Amino acid sequence: MRMKGKFRSCIVHGLLWVLCAGMVLPFLVVLTASLKCPALGDEMSPRTPDFIPDRFYWQNYLIGWKAGKLGIAFFNSIMTSVIWTVGTVLVCAMAAYAIGRRQCLGHKWILLFFLSSMMFAGQTVLIPQFILYRALGLYDSLLIFMIPGTGAFTIFLLCHWFKNVPREIEEAALIDGCGENAIFYRIILPLSLPALATVGLLAFMGAWNNFVGPYVFLESESNLTVPLAIQSYIVNDPVDEAARYAAIMISIIPVLVVFIFLQRWFLKGLSLGALKG
């Protein structure tokens, strides 16, 4: 029996290592490619497995940063993502509080209204949104991505969360003479910081990685976000391959760093999404 347990454990870990290798190796391959230097004789496409860097030609990263216009791109991305996330979480938290916790009149219909917007998947409204933004004078403007809003999933998750905050604390505060508005600021909001942080993280990742939006709505050279910058760089500059992959690594590293520090919140965000089912 014990041998069977150990054998089984070996198989499980073995399979997991293979799968995880499959997830990680592509990134290592790109890392290796980004550190090569064709001018010094490195073969960019060798016929051997190539995921451990031999050479560390870090100058590629400088070239990639400049040529890919990643400076402007990062600035724009950070600005729009932060503003959008903060705005969206605030707006959605207020709405979710009114619907989930205090259940104002008609809350079921309003929630349905928000959720049914999920059915009109983002891209079917792309063309009309394009016209709408033009009519508002927002053509080719980063403001488009800073207007908070459309986070149906966010509202749903927060609604669920607010419904489940225990009532005893609220009742105790009411007895102590706390006003209704103060209950929101002083009690519910601080208690909800984990949920807000998780939801905010998911929203931020969505905004950071948004590619179709910038691709359709932005046009001029200086209006770049990181995904758009990478895409135009890859498409427009097929010559210096190592620098291209250095640019990609530059855009990967911040996300990885944030992920390593906040991995607990990422995993929490996923289980929040799972439990709602």
Add this chain to the structure above:
Amino acid sequence: MTAHPTRAALLCPGLYQYLKGEWKAGGIFFALAAICLTTMAFYARAEADPFGHQDVRLAIAATVLFWAALFSALDAFQRPGRAALYLILLPAIVLFSIFTYLPIIWAVKLAFYDHDLQTLVYGGAPFAGLSNFADIVHDDKFWLGLSNTMKFFIIGFLLGQFPAPALAYLLNEVPSRRVQTFYKCICIMPSLFSWPIIGAIWLWILKPGGQLDVLIEIVSWGTVTEPLPWLGDPTTARYVFVSVGLWMGTGVSALIWLASLANIDPSMYEAAQIDGADHWQKFRHLTFPLLIPTWVVLTILAFIGMFSIFDQVIVMGNPSIREAVFVVMIHIFETGLRVGAVGYAAAMSLVLCLIVLIMTAFNLKVSSKMDVTG
């Protein structure tokens, strides 16, 4: 001020609240309504913009007015002092209405006009009636796009059934929490990045003579030395696209399965064990039925996520596989924004929207049936 105001006061946003003594809330409702009405009057009288920008701004003001009035009226029917709830609901609802629902209504209007690049800039598009919709029937590209989208969905659905639950099962078997968290982190890593990055990485690996070919050569003991056309052959390309999508999403799906698995009460398993159930019976009668809701949720999410194929095609597409990966969204996008025929593109968008709605409704119906019986 303490007497119950007449219900006729509902007609004026904010008046009811004011009469009941709630000055601030009443004031805000009234101010909003006043601003909207002024804006609407301004745009209604201003010179007609050939492109219809006036109409858009009019519509936006009308939307805000509608919600302000509705909430103000609804507030009359609930306990006093709850007006603030509607006020904090207003931003979310107004933003949703303007940026999600209004474009849809606008698409309906656009679909009846015949636009091209000229009218997009200068306005003056002729009324086209239902001819846009009629054109869809004859449009080969639309049906090609639709069939490709369906093929992608079917392939993705079939191929995607197995990896995520299998991975979840494997993860569940890991006894140590810290090791399990380590594996979990690696599994969701691919889903953290945007499509241009993922596309560029895979284009590099899948190119002729790239790392995947090297791997195949090693695994097949040197028999296969020719570079394989991963992204060159139309049929293969579809499976490659779906596989990349699976590579990205399996980790996340597996974690959702894992969370659901962990939610199942272990005492039920113990009870089954006492009743003499073996491993297979426990799975069939206990685990499987309890996981059906999760499966339903993931399928619906996958269905909605099918639209991300748009990003993938832009990033990983090339001329030789265009026929195979040409999905409907790409056709709508090119028609609308490259050719400028936004009217026709809007008509196609609406038809697509309708198809998606029908399929989602069907999905929900089937899954609610499974939920009850399963």
